[in-house]
Amino acid sequence: MLTLRRATVRFGDRTVLDAVDLEVADHEIVCVLGPSGSGKSTLLRAVAGLQPLDDGRVFLDGADQSGVPVHRRGVGLMFQDHQLFPQRDVAGNVAFGLRMRRVARAERDARVEELLDLVGLPGAGRRAVAALSGGEQQRVALARALAPRPRLLMLDEPLGQLDRGLRERLVLELRELFGRLGTTVLAVTHDQGEAFALADRVVVMDDGRIAQSGTPLDVWRRPASEFVARFLGFGNVVPATVTGTTADTPWGRIPVPDGSPQGERRLLVRPAGVHLAATGDGLPCRVETRTFRGSHVAVTLRPSEGPLLEAEFALRDTPDEGAEVDVDFRADDVVVLGAPSIASGT
Amino acid sequence: MLTLRRATVRFGDRTVLDAVDLEVADHEIVCVLGPSGSGKSTLLRAVAGLQPLDDGRVFLDGADQSGVPVHRRGVGLMFQDHQLFPQRDVAGNVAFGLRMRRVARAERDARVEELLDLVGLPGAGRRAVAALSGGEQQRVALARALAPRPRLLMLDEPLGQLDRGLRERLVLELRELFGRLGTTVLAVTHDQGEAFALADRVVVMDDGRIAQSGTPLDVWRRPASEFVARFLGFGNVVPATVTGTTADTPWGRIPVPDGSPQGERRLLVRPAGVHLAATGDGLPCRVETRTFRGSHVAVTLRPSEGPLLEAEFALRDTPDEGAEVDVDFRADDVVVLGAPSIASGT
Amino acid sequence: ACGTDDARDAAGKSGGPAPKTVTLVSHDSFNASKEVLAEFTRQTGFTVRVLKSGDAGEAVNKEILTKGAPQGDVFFGVDNTLLSRALDNGIFVPYEAKGLDRIPAALRLDKEQHRVTPVDSGDICVNYDKKYFADKKLAPPQTFDDLAKPAYKDLLVVENPERSSPGLGFLLGTAAKYGDGGTSQGEASGGGWQDYWKKLKANGVKTVDSWELAYNQEFSGSAGGKKAKGDRPLVVSYASSPPVEVLYSEPQPKVAPTGVSTGTCFRQTEFAGLLNGAKNPEGGKALIDFLISKTFQDDMPLQMFVNPVTNDATLPELFTKHGVVIDKPETMAPEKIAEKREQWIGQWTSLVLK
Amino acid sequence: MLLPVAFFAVFFAWPVVSIVGRGLRPDGRHWELGRFGETLTRPDILDVLWFTLWQALASTALTLLVALPGAYVLARFDFPGKRILRAVVTVPFVLPTVMVGTAFLALVGRRGLLDELWGVRLDTGVWAILLAHVFFNYAVVVRTVGGLWSQLDPRQEEAARVLGASRWRAWRTVTLPALGPAVAAAALMVFLFTASSFGIVQILGGPAYSTLETEIYRQTADRLQLSTAAVLTMVQFAAVGTILAVHARTVRRRETALRLVPPERTARRPCGAGQWALLGAVLLSIALLIVAPLGVLVERSLATPSGYGLDYFRALGHVDGTGTFLVPLTDTVVNSLQYALAATGIAVLVGGLAAAALTRRAGRLVRGFDALLMLPLGVSAVTVGFGFLITLDEPPLDLRASWILVPLAQALVGVPFVVRTMLPVLRAVDERLREAAAVLGASPWRAWREVDLPLVRRALLIAAGFAFAVSLGEFGATVFVARPDNPTLPVAVARLLNRPGELNYGQAMALSTILMVVCAVSLLLLERLRTDRTSGEF
Numbered sequence A, B: 001m002l003t004l005r006r007a008t009v010r011f012g013d014r015t016v017l018d019a020v021d022l023e024v025a026d027h028e029i030v031c032v033l034g035p036s037g038s039g040k041s042t043l044l045r046a047v048a049g050l051q052p053l054d055d056g057r058v059f060l061d062g063a064d065q066s067g068v069p070v071h072r073r074g075v076g077l078m079f080q081d082h083q084l085f086p087q088r089d090v091a092g093n094v095a096f097g098l099r100m101r102r103v104a105r106a107e108r109d110a111r112v113e114e115l116l117d118l119v120g121l122p123g124a125g126r127r128a129v130a131a132l133s134g135g136e137q138q139r140v141a142l143a144r145a146l147a148p149r150p151r152l153l154m155l156d157e158p159l160g161q162l163d164r165g166l167r168e169r170l171v172l173e174l175r176e177l178f179g180r181l182g183t184t185v186l187a188v189t190h191d192q193g194e195a196f197a198l199a200d201r202v203v204v205m206d207d208g209r210i211a212q213s214g215t216p217l218d219v220w221r222r223p224a225s226e227f228v229a230r231f232l233g234f235g236n237v238v239p240a241t242v243t244g245t246t247a248d249t250p251w252g253r254i255p256v257p258d259g260s261p262q263g264e265r266r267l268l269v270r271p272a273g274v275h276l277a278a279t280g281d282g283l284p285c286r287v288e289t290r291t292f293r294g295s296h297v298a299v300t301l302r303p304s305e306g307p308l309l310e311a312e313f314a315l316r317d318t319p320d321e322g323a324e325v326d327v328d329f330r331a332d333d334v335v336v337l338g339a340p341s342i343a344s345g346t
Numbered sequence C: 001a002c003g004t005d006d007a008r009d010a011a012g013k014s015g016g017p018a019p020k021t022v023t024l025v026s027h028d029s030f031n032a033s034k035e036v037l038a039e040f041t042r043q044t045g046f047t048v049r050v051l052k053s054g055d056a057g058e059a060v061n062k063e064i065l066t067k068g069a070p071q072g073d074v075f076f077g078v079d080n081t082l083l084s085r086a087l088d089n090g091i092f093v094p095y096e097a098k099g100l101d102r103i104p105a106a107l108r109l110d111k112e113q114h115r116v117t118p119v120d121s122g123d124i125c126v127n128y129d130k131k132y133f134a135d136k137k138l139a140p141p142q143t144f145d146d147l148a149k150p151a152y153k154d155l156l157v158v159e160n161p162e163r164s165s166p167g168l169g170f171l172l173g174t175a176a177k178y179g180d181g182g183t184s185q186g187e188a189s190g191g192g193w194q195d196y197w198k199k200l201k202a203n204g205v206k207t208v209d210s211w212e213l214a215y216n217q218e219f220s221g222s223a224g225g226k227k228a229k230g231d232r233p234l235v236v237s238y239a240s241s242p243p244v245e246v247l248y249s250e251p252q253p254k255v256a257p258t259g260v261s262t263g264t265c266f267r268q269t270e271f272a273g274l275l276n277g278a279k280n281p282e283g284g285k286a287l288i289d290f291l292i293s294k295t296f297q298d299d300m301p302l303q304m305f306v307n308p309v310t311n312d313a314t315l316p317e318l319f320t321k322h323g324v325v326i327d328k329p330e331t332m333a334p335e336k337i338a339e340k341r342e343q344w345i346g347q348w349t350s351l352v353l354k
Numbered sequence D: 001m002l003l004p005v006a007f008f009a010v011f012f013a014w015p016v017v018s019i020v021g022r023g024l025r026p027d028g029r030h031w032e033l034g035r036f037g038e039t040l041t042r043p044d045i046l047d048v049l050w051f052t053l054w055q056a057l058a059s060t061a062l063t064l065l066v067a068l069p070g071a072y073v074l075a076r077f078d079f080p081g082k083r084i085l086r087a088v089v090t091v092p093f094v095l096p097t098v099m100v101g102t103a104f105l106a107l108v109g110r111r112g113l114l115d116e117l118w119g120v121r122l123d124t125g126v127w128a129i130l131l132a133h134v135f136f137n138y139a140v141v142v143r144t145v146g147g148l149w150s151q152l153d154p155r156q157e158e159a160a161r162v163l164g165a166s167r168w169r170a171w172r173t174v175t176l177p178a179l180g181p182a183v184a185a186a187a188l189m190v191f192l193f194t195a196s197s198f199g200i201v202q203i204l205g206g207p208a209y210s211t212l213e214t215e216i217y218r219q220t221a222d223r224l225q226l227s228t229a230a231v232l233t234m235v236q237f238a239a240v241g242t243i244l245a246v247h248a249r250t251v252r253r254r255e256t257a258l259r260l261v262p263p264e265r266t267a268r269r270p271c272g273a274g275q276w277a278l279l280g281a282v283l284l285s286i287a288l289l290i291v292a293p294l295g296v297l298v299e300r301s302l303a304t305p306s307g308y309g310l311d312y313f314r315a316l317g318h319v320d321g322t323g324t325f326l327v328p329l330t331d332t333v334v335n336s337l338q339y340a341l342a343a344t345g346i347a348v349l350v351g352g353l354a355a356a357a358l359t360r361r362a363g364r365l366v367r368g369f370d371a372l373l374m375l376p377l378g379v380s381a382v383t384v385g386f387g388f389l390i391t392l393d394e395p396p397l398d399l400r401a402s403w404i405l406v407p408l409a410q411a412l413v414g415v416p417f418v419v420r421t422m423l424p425v426l427r428a429v430d431e432r433l434r435e436a437a438a439v440l441g442a443s444p445w446r447a448w449r450e451v452d453l454p455l456v457r458r459a460l461l462i463a464a465g466f467a468f469a470v471s472l473g474e475f476g477a478t479v480f481v482a483r484p485d486n487p488t489l490p491v492a493v494a495r496l497l498n499r500p501g502e503l504n505y506g507q508a509m510a511l512s513t514i515l516m517v518v519c520a521v522s523l524l525l526l527e528r529l530r531t532d533r534t535s536g537e538f
């Protein structure tokens, strides 16, 4: 469906997209993750033809898109800041793309109603967009992007301003909808949960480059680099020397999964991999901070040796702040990073 | 610090704030949670004096604010859609409030630098705001709101467009900063994690009313109503008859915590309270869907009786889709809802 | 849909062999009854299209600018004050109109070449507000000399001779009366009109830029002046103004509210001529003949408030009843006007305006 | 782009260049450049230059001062009669300057209203000129600035308020910069208008005051001193060019995409004593400065010797004493409307295309063209008019006597209006809205229609209203164009005033009143067009 070859965008002397290669298959849902300013929106704009490339090419269904104007590319894009048409009401916004495609009035109206239902704004068609709340505006923008059913739909933070309940419902319904319509989707999100729930594949961007690409589970389980690990929120990354299924780390010897890369490596311990051990059985630590996270409690531990350690406990198991505990590690949640084969794009 | 008495705002015949009573103590950090369109932004705008009240009053430090113009209230507000000044560069935006307060130039420049550092945009002062990414704009808006150090700072979705790593860092730094400056904060967020991490107290809004108010732990542990429970993402809410420490539910008999309200009630089972049991020992279910959520897997179960059941398992424990499992429930994660004493405001 | 049918005719037929339209270029004050123009069409087969081209001076200047490619066939409205400029620039070609003998020889300038034909004449005179002088029990001024008398201090308003043709006429009238007092600017050497104007100035003469302003804004005797609380009972206007005041009042008063100071007049004669480069010279010639026909000459007084030039024309009753005949107007040869006009206007400006 | 360029070249540049050429090369061959030094060292000319400049600056400043609050009130407040008021303030624009002068003198002149009430008497002189300029140009500011103002997102100002800016400060630091281009455009137009003010200076200043414009008029139309006129025209060019360059430079730095919202969303009922006071003050200033002079004209049209009545209006429909209509009333009104509609059509078409082209493209050439488009406002009508005469004299362009020349000449003045009112709004339209339309399948042209047009529709209507009013009242250009005898309203008014007689004067006043009403009604209709189609599709 979509192929990018060495797509490069520069603003002045900043390279915002740096020779990006990316392939999105038909009907695939790809989520782009990455820190703020890493070039995600620019990537979508480049595909849509809104941002001229300084180098490289964009292909849609194999056809080179250089010189093809935006409105002929048949792609849809939902903007990060919505860009609703202020002078049109909600229905006028949603129906816009349908009108451009000369969809008959009756069908248009029906489609608009249906989409407004989907995004939880039934009957809001006549409202002025300026009188909508932030989240409502975002939903209208989403409906507007969905309405013309483009072959490639790009969504820039489509659900960022919605509450969890709504977001989870929408993620499910969108997945179902895309599956049904066979839409190919390229979506930007900063919410990993959303990415994992929605995507067939995630792409992690780092400063204009693709740091990793793979199924959500893959990326989560085996971050390709320290950057990806840290981006996923894992702070426990240390240098290690791996030998067989153990590694020497600042926190002492730690078990690693079978088949891990050997030698001098960076090593990640997921917070869930830190377990309370019987006293004297593990690494002695003091509990520094506890942060309630809803389903669990995030705890910062100060080990007797090595850097601070992040752990995650169920609410009822969490030790008090200042308590002295011993912890050990489970190989399942330890990842030896930097296996070069995983770090490349698709 | 801030008191709202029966604050009411209507747009036409929609009541968007419905006799809201709220109290925020000095130095307190309060997070407002609530579904999209529930009136969160309107609440902040009303406090700032941007939205005239149709009824009720706003007091700051005990002084009635009716008739006090916006700029005399000494409150700060970060807008949900940022509203950066397009004619000014980043530094010009951040320094704006300082200029209004006639802060000397040298101090102003220093403060701007410091804040840009804080939000992770060091040296971006001369950049045009239109050339910033979405998240960068949000960070500039945050810096702009922080700069004048208002006694009451209101933030409308301050970190919504930032990636997790940055957001977690900022939450910690902001908490530290507010503690140091003694700022009182009223923040809107749709991210429960953020609310729980940042807030001393959370306020959950439902359609212009306050549905619950309490510490994050409180709200999480004992949602005051089915609405709050569902808003927090808990789908397992069923009718139940509570007798002592057990309840009769569509899923059979379930243990409930000591001291739960008795009689006909709604009852919540948190997904974490659903455990795999030995076969034949519990409620037989079929695994319908599995959704990977990062640290855990969300699983939908179809029990032999009663409605669908949401559960949460560690990755390694998760049964496959279609598997037949037995589950039982832990009283710790079961909440009998609707205890009227908890449902009120502060 | 904006244009008249004639406009479209002209566009369609210009360059065609025998145009049925003849175009008369004139100043804004030109007017003729529809019936009279229809009569011309009936007589000759030509339809008249009238193009109004600004005030008198402007209209002449435009013809000079477009010399050789004129906008029409006949120009009407060049008067004796501008005649030389028009002739010197060669905008007219000779044509001796039929019936010229009915016009007094004194009016027939350019007798040798017949490039222009006199059509009407009028007198520029000071008008006075009868009521004012009756109330003040003061006799209205009658001569140029009177105007400089202390009794009439601050009463006269005149037009700027540079911008307005009655203004120029009045200045020329004083020059004809008092002669040229010298050529040096400002410091006038002995006598002449310059001295006279110094006296007028000392006597509080007021100058405005146009006849409309003087008459409708400053003059206390006109309807506009009354409403505007104009406080000048003396104004430079035309000898025909009083009858016109009567004509355009409802109900018409028995006597005109204004009178004419008969000793302050300067005669103006307006001419018509066949334009150099006319597309329809035949029609143009017919039109010029028509302008001095009895039909046109009889119609003219009530249309343009001027006197006919042919001796067989009858003056309407209105003119005979409310108007005065000026026996001895001041006059001046066009060549002299042409020679001195710029210089005099310059002198006048520094004398009166500065 | 091509059409505006062609229009401009044929109907402005060529005539003006020809007439100037005629002046500087009297014999058709040799340039007489010595004329420059000669003319420009004459003290009277220098006086004229100086007076022109300072009165124009003063008039512009005064107009902005008085009219900006008015623009604010009309853009941001909701109150009954607002639309009528907006139409009324535009009425002075259609009045022949003779009328403006008359009305003004009746108000502030000798034994005028103010004289009798408070002894304020400005008679003729500089103050009268300045005030009349304010009277005349009030609408320019209200319309150009108000058009953008009413669409600015009020949240920008709110953002400033919560950062501690007072209402005034927020306005100055946030709104004013956003309005900058529109204010500059308005100031530019007012400046050009007042610098080339003709009738008002002549009537209210008297023969002792003259501006560059009156001087050029004098030299061209009266004296046929084309060489002096040419030099002065060149000076005018240079001055206007400089002003335009400065304007372009300052504005370019300012123009940013703004968040535009539909005007209905920004207007509120005034609240608080301050706002009511402001509203009151503005209404008072409008009443005093605009309604009162207009009222004087109406009063005069009704005051007959036998008390108040409609006699003069009736007389307009009657055959006069000599058996002809002096002014066939309905013809005149219909004529005026037709000319004005044609002129508005041309101006909107040419100006709209130019504005669209200018928004999209940048670069020196385009910017130069932008400035050139403004020149007709700053160049004497007499220059253009005489230029027409000597250039448009050959088929197929022998338009000298064609009716189309009148609307063409009027459109020349209308185009700059259209461009200047639309450009600030067009340039403020966020490019990303167009992008949003593009990704939804709209071609660039379609995106313009769907995104820009609705947003500038208000500006466009304002501009059209302007062009309409200008042509309805335009006298300067029409008098230089020889026209077949079907007068427009102002021409008919002038013709009536050109004759002695109470009936003529009264009818002139009655006709002026009709002119005002026609103007106000047309503008109101135009405004109605605006609101009926704001939401939804069209």
Ligand SMILES: Nc1ncnc2c1ncn2[C@@H]1O[C@H](COP(=O)(O)OP(=O)(O)OP(=O)(O)O)[C@@H](O)[C@H]1O
Pocket (backbone or CB within 6 Å): A130, A131, A132, A133, A134, A135, A136, A161, B011, B016, B034, B035, B036, B037, B038, B039, B040, B041, B042, B043, B080, B190
């Ligand atoms: N100016 C207005 N006119 C009419 N209705 C409005 C206006 N502003 C907001 N509303 C409505 O009021 C309700 C509350 O809006 P508000 O912006 O406070 O919601 P919110 O809780 O901030 O939602 P979100 O999380 O989506 O930003 C919404 O339903 C919105 O549509």
Ligand SMILES: Nc1ncnc2c1ncn2[C@@H]1O[C@H](COP(=O)(O)OP(=O)(O)OP(=O)(O)O)[C@@H](O)[C@H]1O
Pocket (backbone or CB within 6 Å): A011, A016, A034, A035, A036, A037, A038, A039, A040, A041, A042, A043, A080, B130, B131, B132, B133, B134, B135, B136, B161
């Ligand atoms: N028009 C522009 N001119 C200059 N720099 C730009 C421009 N647009 C974007 N940038 C810069 O390019 C980088 C990438 O921007 P982009 O909008 O693609 O980021 P993003 O990944 O979408 O970030 P976010 O999550 O914050 O939206 C940012 O550093 C941004 O400042």
Ligand SMILES: Cc1ncc(C[n+]2csc(CCO)c2C)c(N)n1
Pocket (backbone or CB within 6 Å): C027, C029, C055, C056, C057, C164, C165, C166, C211, C212, C237, C238, C240, C241, C244, C304, C305, D498, D499, D500
């Ligand atoms: C009786 C009479 N008085 C004044 C005028 C008006 N008027 C003032 S100046 C001028 C010359 C035009 O260039 C004309 C015609 C008139 N028409 N008839």
Ligand SMILES: [Mg+2]
Pocket (backbone or CB within 6 Å): A040, A041, A042, A080, A156, B133, B134, B135
């Ligand atoms: Mg982005």
Ligand SMILES: [Mg+2]
Pocket (backbone or CB within 6 Å): A133, A134, A135, B040, B041, B042, B080, B156
């Ligand atoms: Mg909101």
